[in-house]
Structures are given as structure tokens and as C-alpha cells.
Amino acid sequence: MANYGNADRMRRATSGLMTTLTALCTLLAVSALLIILTYIAWQGIGSLSFQFLIDRPRPVGEGGGIGNAILGSLVLLLISSAFGLPLGICVGVYLSEIGRGRVGGAVRFLVDTLTGIPSIVTGVFVYAILVLPMKHFSALAGGVALAMIMIPIVARTTEEMLKLVPHSMREGALALGAPQWRVIIGVVIPAAAPGIATGAMLAIARVSGETAPLLFTAFGSRFFPTSLNEPIASLTVQIYNYAISPYDEWHAQAWAATLVLMTLVLGINIIVRFLTRKKF
Amino acid sequence: MPVQTVAPRIEVRAATPPPINTGKTKVAVRDLNFFYGRVQALHNISLEIPERIVMAFIGPSGCGKSTFLRTLNRMNDVIPGTRVGGQVLMDDRDIYAPGTDVVELRRRVGMVFQKSNPFPKSIFDNVAYGLRINRVTSNSSELSGRVEQALKDAALWNEVKDRLKTSALSLSGGQQQRLCIARALAIRPEVLLMDEPASALDPIATSKIEELIFDLKKQYTIVIVTHNMQQAARVSDTTAFFLLGKLIEVNATEKMFTAPNEKLTEDYITGRFG
Numbered sequence: 296m297a298n299y300g301n302a303d304r305m306r307r308a309t310s311g312l313m314t315t316l317t318a319l320c321t322l323l324a325v326s327a328l329l330i331i332l333t334y335i336a337w338q339g340i341g342s343l344s345f346q347f348l349i350d351r352p353r354p355v356g357e358g359g360g361i362g363n364a365i366l367g368s369l370v371l372l373l374i375s376s377a378f379g380l381p382l383g384i385c386v387g388v389y390l391s392e393i394g395r396g397r398v399g400g401a402v403r404f405l406v407d408t409l410t411g412i413p414s415i416v417t418g419v420f421v422y423a424i425l426v427l428p429m430k431h432f433s434a435l436a437g438g439v440a441l442a443m444i445m446i447p448i449v450a451r452t453t454e455e456m457l458k459l460v461p462h463s464m465r466e467g468a469l470a471l472g473a474p475q476w477r478v479i480i481g482v483v484i485p486a487a488a489p490g491i492a493t494g495a496m497l498a499i500a501r502v503s504g505e506t507a508p509l510l511f512t513a514f515g516s517r518f519f520p521t522s523l524n525e526p527i528a529s530l531t532v533q534i535y536n537y538a539i540s541p542y543d544e545w546h547a548q549a550w551a552a553t554l555v556l557m558t559l560v561l562g563i564n565i566i567v568r569f570l571t572r573k574k575f
Numbered sequence: 576m577p578v579q580t581v582a583p584r585i586e587v588r589a590a591t592p593p594p595i596n597t598g599k600t601k602v603a604v605r606d607l608n609f610f611y612g613r614v615q616a617l618h619n620i621s622l623e624i625p626e627r628i629v630m631a632f633i634g635p636s637g638c639g640k641s642t643f644l645r646t647l648n649r650m651n652d653v654i655p656g657t658r659v660g661g662q663v664l665m666d667d668r669d670i671y672a673p674g675t676d677v678v679e680l681r682r683r684v685g686m687v688f689q690k691s692n693p694f695p696k697s698i699f700d701n702v703a704y705g706l707r708i709n710r711v712t713s714n715s716s717e718l719s720g721r722v723e724q725a726l727k728d729a730a731l732w733n734e735v736k737d738r739l740k741t742s743a744l745s746l747s748g749g750q751q752q753r754l755c756i757a758r759a760l761a762i763r764p765e766v767l768l769m770d771e772p773a774s775a776l777d778p779i780a781t782s783k784i785e786e787l788i789f790d791l792k793k794q795y796t797i798v799i800v801t802h803n804m805q806q807a808a809r810v811s812d813t814t815a816f817f818l819l820g821k822l823i824e825v826n827a828t829e830k831m832f833t834a835p836n837e838k839l840t841e842d843y844i845t846g847r848f849g
Contacts, residue, residue, distance in 0.1 A: 395655060463692040467755065470650060471705035471762060472682035481708070486695045 332557070339554030342547040348555070352517045352533070355542045361552045363519045367434070367528035368503065368559070370520060371513060374438025375502055379445030380495050386446065387453025387491075392479050403454075409447040417443050418508030426512060434520060434527035437513025441502040448501060452494025456487040492571035499567075500560045506531040530556045601626040601766060601796045602647060607661035609642055609651070616642045620661075620822045622815060624766075629788060629797045631811035631828065633804060635843070639820040640800045641689075644768050647798065648684035649677050665766075682709055685764035689771040691751035693743035693758075698735050701743045701754055702726060705762040721761055729757035730787050749780025756787065760795075767791065769799040773806065785810050804844060808832050816840045 346360060353359030390403055421440040426432055460483050468478040484491070509515070514526040515536065530552055537549035602624040609617035617639050624630050632640040645651045646663060649670060662669045670680050682705075693701050702722040705711075712718050722739075726732040731753040735746070743754055752772060759767060769788070773781040788797060788810045801807050807814050807828065814831040816823045816839075824837045835841050842848055 461692065463688055463690055464694060466650060466653065466686075467688065467692040467694070467758075468704070468708075469653060470648060470681055470686035470688075471708065471758065472678045472680075473704075473708045474678055477708050481704070482694050 335550065335553050335557060338547075338550035340551070342551035343554065347548070347551060351519055355544055359548075361530065361533055361548070361555065363516065364528040364530045364533040364552065365555065365559070367513070367516070367520055368530045368556070370434055370523070370527060371437050371441060371509070371529055372499060372503055374434065374523070375441035375445055376495075376499060377442075378439060379442035379498065379502075380449055382442070383446040383449025383498070384453050384491060384495075386450035387457060387494075388479060388484070390450065390454040391457035392475075392483065406447045406450050409443075410451070413507075414444055414505050415507035415511075418511040421508065422511040431524075432512060432514035432526040434513055434523045434525070437509050437527060437529070438523075440508040440512045441505060444502050444505060444508065445498040448498040449494055452497065453487075453491050456490030456494065457483055459490065460486045489571045492567055496564055496567040499563055503556070503560055503563070504531060506535050510535075530559070599626045600624070601666070602798075603662075603664040603667075604647075605662040605664070607643070607646060607659070607663065609639075609646060609660075610658040611654070612656045616820050617646070618820045622822060622825060624796060624798060625813075626796050627792055627794070628812040629792050629799060629810055631807035631814045632798065632800045632817060633802075633807050633814060633843075634817035634823075635848070636802070638817040640815075640817045641770050643817065644770055644798060644800050647766070647768055648681050648686055649675075650681075650686065652677065682762055683764055684766045684768060685759035685762065686768040687752070687756050687759055687770065687772045689774055691748065691755050691775070693746070693751050693754050695742070695744060697740050698743050698746070698754065699739040702757050702761050705758060709762055711762065725757040725761035726754075728760050728791070729753045730783060731757055747780075749776045749783065752776060752780070752784065753787070756784070760791075764795065766796045766798065769797065771800050771802060774802060781806070804832070816843065818843070 346358070348360060348365065349362040350358070350360030351363040352361070386402070386406065390399055390406070393399075394402055418440050421436050421443065425436040425439060429436070464482055464486060465478055468482045469475075473481070509529050509532050513529055513532070515532040516526045516528045518528075520527045534549045534552045534556070537545040537552065540546070600623045602622075604620055604622045604624075607617055607620040608615065620643060632644065634640050642651065646659060647665075647670075651657045651659070659671055661671075663671055665680070665683070669675070694704060696704070699719075699722055702725050703718055706718060706721055712721065723732060723736075726735060731750060734750060735754075743751065746754060752775075756772070773784045776784065785806065788799065791797060792812075799807075799810065811828045813825060814828045815825045816831070816835075816837070818839060824831070824835060824840045826835060831840065832844060835844065
């Protein structure tokens with residue numbers, strides 16, 4: 296009897312200890328995130344103004360803003376999404392629905408390897424294949440570099456999401472006389488659409504924070520963009536340039552730009568979640 | 576066609592035992608062998624399914640009855656590593672002959688699965704799916720008409736007519752299964768394959784599906800796989816008994832459940848194994 300009571304007490308104690316431990320770990324992780332967010336907000340909010348959001352950079356002492364960088368970042372995200380999302384989704388569909396056996400396995404391995412390539416390598420690669428032949432930096436080259444980072448992320452999440460669609464649903468459509476491509480487009484992809492959109496969102500959020508691949512491709516600019524064929528500003532490169540400068544005013548502006556970048560990513564997240572909320 | 580009343584249907588059919596092979600043969604299977612990789616799942620099956628009757632396949636789990644059902648609309652094609660030998664003649668044409676249009680075949684041979692599998696679309700779009708992909712009609716009022724008719728045929732219309740635009744996934748399990756039947760009926764197949772259509776349903780939903788099967792055989796040839804021998808006895812005209820990938824016996828359902836020809840059939844039906 297006494298032994299039983301002891302074992303019972305031990306079990307309760309262990310359970311309590313483990314619960315406390317996991318709670319502490321969660322608290323640590325969440326508080327780190329909260330500290331980062333509040334610190335950036337606290338540092339950045341001082342330099343934030345409407346003028347700051349729409350103006351282009353000015354020399355030290357004259358204020359200026361990040362309007363061109365916000366626009367540039369949006370343009371770069373648009374270009375990279377235009378290339379990266381359709382390509383990535385197609386690769387994901389191939390991996391999940393068509394590519395079986397060795398070829399599929401090889402493609403999956405390549406995609407996984409691509410995910411692990413440091414982003415600066417991607418930048419240098421695009422520099423070699425696009426910037427050098429064109430003889431100048433451009434928004435296009437920057438978009439392509441970001442797209443290359445997006446493709447493997449989108450491909451793998453799309454594949455995972457499509458695999459979650461029950462096989463019985465595919466059979467149901469096939470049994471009605473639907474050819475495979477119609478099953479994929481009309482039934483499987485719509486069923487997995489919220490998941491695919493989440494993957495796309497993750498990829499967009501990921502590349503919107505990339506700096507290294509843009510240094511070699513989009514380069515940066517102090518003016519508003521007029522064409523996709525010229526260097527273009529981006530929030531991340533602007534933050535980098537201002538942060539390594541020796542001026543306190545630019546440091547403050549870098550903090551404000553960071554706050555804007557974070558809000559932008561949050562905004563994209565909310566919009567995509569709203570658009571893809573479960574209808575059925 | 577004689578008018579059939581619903582209530583005393585067992586007696587009606589008992590008085591006139593269903594004739595086998597007197598009508599036109601819809602599906603004729605000759606020496607069918609089927610393999611999953613190296614494992615042979617079906618051995619030399621030969622069977623004739625007459626037009627406009629209900630044929631039930633019974634047998635213990637893993638005996639090959641579902642596999643056999645799926646050879647009739649070539650659904651096994653989508654499983655990698657499968658192989659078929661022998662012939663399946665539908666209206667005297669071999670569906671495994673080279674050059675057979677599988678899409679057209681599946682339009683003629685509808686299928687209802689064990690687990691209801693509505694698409695994550697509205698009720699209307701689920702039923703309209705087959706009509707749209709097969710380009711049956713582009714006229715929207717005709718489309719609505721066919722959807723309504725299919726839902727009526729599946730005895731679901733009265734329950735869903737006011738909410739055709741809501742998600743099919745909001746329906747109950749029994750309603751979802753009847754929706755899948757409506758979806759299969761919408762394209763007016765000639766043969767309807769049912770793979771344990773009521774196994775996941777409660778008794779009330781099951782009896783609705785059974786009544787439905789009884790009504791549908793006026794227009795369709797129906798093949799139903801079931802684990803439930805009472806169900807086979809209630810709904811079918813002929814019954815085929817499978818064991819270990821072999822077809823043991825085909826007989827009129829009345830005869831099958833009272834005086835089967837084979838000892839194995841009798842053992843299975845009386846619960847001596849399986």
C-alpha cells in the first residue's frame with residue numbers, strides 16, 4: 296500500500312514538473328518574440344510619420360523617407376510571386392499527383408537541396424546569369440532571385456497539402472469520368488487551396504525579409520522606380536544601408552523601416568488568411 | 576412493366592423468383608485474373624450480369640469482391656503495379672481492349688464508394704460535377720433540371736432543396752452517401768457499382784438506401800458489394816459468393832440463402848466461418 300502511494304506521488308510530481316517545464320519553454324519562446332516586436336516598435340515609432348512613408352531618401356539632416364523602398368519591396372514581391380508561386384505550385388502538383396517512383400524521388404531530393412542553398416548563393420547565381428549579360432542591376436533580376444528561393448518552399452508545402460486530400464475524393468471524380476487533369480484542377484487543388492495559400496504566404500513572408508540575394512541583383516536605389524529594368528530599392532537593403540551608416544538619424548530611420556517591414560508581412564498574412572478562409 | 580408496391584416487396588418477389596440470364600446480358604466477365612504486383616487477387620472469374628437486376632457480391636473480408644467490382648469500371652487502373660488478364664465485355668465490347676476510352680467507360684459505369692466522398696463544394700456543384708465535366712449540357716436551366724432529377728432519384732431532394740448552395744460537407748453521413756448516389760446518377764450511367772454503400776450508416780439511413788436500390792433497378796443494372804447478408808437477401812435478385820479470390824457460386828438470391836449448391840456457400844451463410 297505504502298509503495299503504491301509513493302509511486303503515485305512520484306508520478307504526480309513528474310507530471311507536474313514536465314508541465315511546468317513545457318510551460319516555461321513556451322513562455323521563453325513567446326516572450327523572446329514579444330520583446331523583439333515591442334523593442335522594434337519602441338525604437339521605430341519615433342521616426343514614423345506620413346511623410347516618412349511616402350518620401351524618398353534625402354541627405355542626412357533633411358529627413359526623407361522610405362516610400363520608394365516600400366514600393367520597391369512590393370514590386371519585388373509581385374515579380375517573385377508571379378514567377379515563383381505558379382512554378383512552385385506546379386512542381387508540388389507534379390510531386391504529389393504525377394511523379395511517382397524514381398523521377399519523383401529525384402525531383403523531391405533536388406527541391407529539398409534547393410531549400411538549403413544559402414540565399415546569398417542564389418543572389419550570386421542570378422548575378423551571373425541575368426545581371427552580367429544585361430550589364431546592369433534590375434528589379435527583374437531581384438524578383439527572379441527571390442522567386443528561386445520561393446519555389447522549393449511552395450513546392451514542398453503544396454505537395455504536403457495535396458497529399459492530405461483523401462484518395463477517395465480523387466476516385467470519386469475519376470469514377471464520374473473525369474480525366475486526371477480535371478480531377479487535379481477541379482477537385483484536388485480546390486480541396487487543398489487553404490493549405491496551398493498558407494504555403495504561398497509563408498514563402499512570401501520568408502522572401503520579404505531577404506537582403507543578401509538583393510544586394511547582387513536589385514541593388515537598391517534612392518529614387519522611386521520607373522521601370523523593371525533598372526535597380527530598385529527595397530526595405531531590407533534600405534535597412535541594411537542605413538544601419539551600417541554612421542548617422543544617428545539614419546539609424547532611427549532603419550528602425551522605423553524595420554517596423555514598416557514587419558507590419559507589411561503581418562498585413563500580407565492577414566489578407567491571405569482572409570481570402571482563403573474556409574468556405575466549405 | 577408491372578407496378579411494384581413497396582411494402583410487400585419480399586412476398587412479391589418470392590412469388591415470382593427472379594429469372595437468371597433470361598434478359599439481355601449487360602456485363603460478361605471471362606476468365607478474369609487480377610494481380611496486385613505478384614499477388615494474385617482474383618482467379619479465373621467468369622460471370623454474367625443480366626441487365627436491370629441487382630446483383631450482390633458477398634464473402635469474407637479480403638475475398639476480392641471489391642477488387643472485382645473495381646475491375647468493372649477500371650478503377651484499379653489508378654493503383655500502381657496492378658495487372659489484369661481475361662475479358663470484361665460490356666454490351667459485347669471488351670473494356671480492357673487496347674484503345675478503350677476509360678473516361679467514356681466510367682461515364683457508363685457509375686460508382687458509389689464505401690465511404691461517402693462528396694467534393695468540398697456546394698450540394699448543387701457536387702451533383703453537377705459529372706454533367707459539367709462530361710459537357711452533358713451547357714444550358715443552365717437544363718443543368719438545374721438534371722440536378723433536381725438526380726437528387727429526386729436519390730431520395731434526397733426534399734431534404735436539400737432549400738439549401739443547394741450550402742456545403743455538401745454540412746450534410747449528415749447518410750445524406751452525404753445519398754448525395755454521392757445522386758452524383759453518380761446525374762450522368763445517367765447504364766451500370767451502377769456500389770461498394771458497401773451502407774456500411775457506415777445507421778439502420779434508418781441504410782433502409783433508405785436499400786429502398787433506393789430497389790427503385791433504381793427499374794432503370795439501372797446494379798452491382799452491390801456487401802458484408803451484410805441480410806442486406807444482400809433484401810435488395811438483390813442474384814447473389815455471387817466470393818472466397819479467397821475465387822467465385823464459388825452464383826445463384827438466385829432466394830435459392831442462395833435457402834438451398835445453396837455449394838457446401839462452402841452454406842458454411843459461410845450459416846456462419847461456420849468468415
